[in-house]
Amino acid sequence: MKILDRMANRFSRKRLVGRARNYLELVINQNLTVYPRQALFPYEGEGSVVVLSPHADDETFGVGGTIALHVAHGDQLTVVLCSNNAGSIRQEWITDEETRRTRLAEFRQAMDALGVRSVRYLDLAPAELASKCACDLLAKVLVEKQPRLLYLPSIFDNHEDHRRVNIAFASACGMVGLDNCLVRAFEVWTPLPANIVIDISEHIATKRKATAMYVSQLASLDYGHHILGLNAYRAITFERTAQYAEAFLELPVQTYRAWVQRFLAPHRIVLQHLPGGLSQC
DSSP: OOHHHHHHHHHHHHHHHHHHHHHHHHOOEEEEEEEEEESSSSSSSSEEEEEEESTHHHHHHHHHHHHHHHHHTTOOOOEEEEEEETTOOOTTSSSSHHHHHHHHHHHHHHHHHTTTEEEEEEEOOOTTTTTTTHHHHHHHHHHHHEEEEEEOOOTTTHHHHHHHHHHHHHHHHHHTTOOOOOOEOSSSSSSOOOOOEOOOOGHHHHHHHHHHHHHHHTSSSOOHHHHHHHHHHGGGGGGTSOOEEEEEEEEEEHHHHHHHHHHHHGGGGHTTTOOSSSSSO
């Protein structure tokens, strides 16, 4: 075991030196071509893995292959479904309550397909996703799980609810003092300026299966075609060693939180933990 620990430590140091060299080269020559780093699996560190999904399907479309990788590795992974998904089936004759039941059933089927056993339901209305209640609920999850890795849609993703979840997450981090965590922001609606990619080729069939569970959403748009096409493109930096990959913007949690405060400045009132909000927990 000591030999394995020494090898792991040596490899970690080597990887850090390599990353430092890349940054230095970029400082010297800002026109340098820098490809996303091919992230190794598993990630070293103590603690669990948490995925924040604004709606039922974001977790599968954005990070389904990586979720399957974590499950296969035996990591303690929890998917947090933030919204109640009301109004996400655009048919006049379907009530919000029927929509909630349908979408929840699809989410559970997708989690079964991915092998996820731990889930949390915040059950928030879309307008509440950046409320004080959302911050409080997320803070409880962070305290309980103490994640070493946290995945969520990026602040650049072109969906208002995804930005709201980022606001609530940033505020929750400030409330609980979450410092030793790495954030991996993923893409659903908007491609990222990614700095890491993860090879999901071995789990693409699992991602396809989980995606197929969202029948109500696939009825209006062929998400499988578009998302898996993006995953195929993201494998380009692996040359011929991978067919599918998922891309992320990976940052330390404090840096990511600062980005949320900077780019989502109109919502700074929430980030300052002022009383109020749209609902009470």
